[in-house]
Amino acid sequence: MPSVSTHIALTLAAHVDHVFGVMGNGNAYLLDALARHTDTGYTAVRHEAGAVVAADAHFRASNRIAAATTTYGAGFTNALTALAESVQAHVPLIMLVGDEPTPARARGTSTRSRSPPPSAPAPTPWAAPTRLPPSSSHSSTPSRTACPSCWRSRTTSPPSTPGRSRPSPGLVFPNRSPRR
The missing domain is CATH 3.40.50.970 (Thiamin diphosphate (ThDP)-binding fold, Pyr/PP domains)
Structure with missing residues (x-):
């Protein structure tokens, strides 16, 4: 047939x-x-x-x-x-x-039903970035950030400005420079 x-x-x-x-x-x-x-x-x-x-x-x-x-x-x-x-x-x-x-629809693995049922809390794997404790100085000590996608710690060194001390950026985003 x-x-x-x-x-x-x-x-x-x-x-x-x-x-x-x-x-x-x-x-x-x-x-x-x-x-x-x-x-x-x-x-x-x-x-x-x-x-x-x-x-x-x-x-x-x-x-x-x-x-x-x-x-x-x-x-x-x-x-x-x-x-x-x-x-x-x-x-x-x-x-x-x-x-x-x-x-795929018969197995229940349909791509159309990716949202959770209304009674379940929504998962948030892309939640807000990790808030770091404030530090007094950005000298040669690198700051640590948590990568939300893989939950590993990454070490990043903030850019230094000679003769100028800046307050801690608070929120640190991987691959982004801190806000001034």
Whole structure:
């Protein structure tokens, strides 16, 4: 029994001769069906916007409709600017965006349900930076900061200004200079 992806691939092959895209888990079955059941060409590109631009250019150069395909979520979002350009230029193309695979939803590991239930407290791994105790001087003693992402201590030396003492910055952010 043919799958939904096979039916879509066969219908698509009746109207286009080439597909441009970035393979992801949302469109993998479609691209597999295109390769196995049709003679439609496929060109892999490095970015989702490049898939739409390539389909746009294919039409402008050959006057034949092409398709672009990306995966769901950020893959589709990355293609929107190029898709808007094609719409403004009245270039016909087909944009296929896959959805999250069904087995992931059945297992309960869906990417759509990443937020905790309303009764649970929200986790905060990116909480406010660690407040350091005030120090009297920024001489040659390095200050210590805690990295919230890996919970390791890092040693940083603040910039020194000759002849000028500054109060402690209080909050210390890794890879940032203290505020004056």
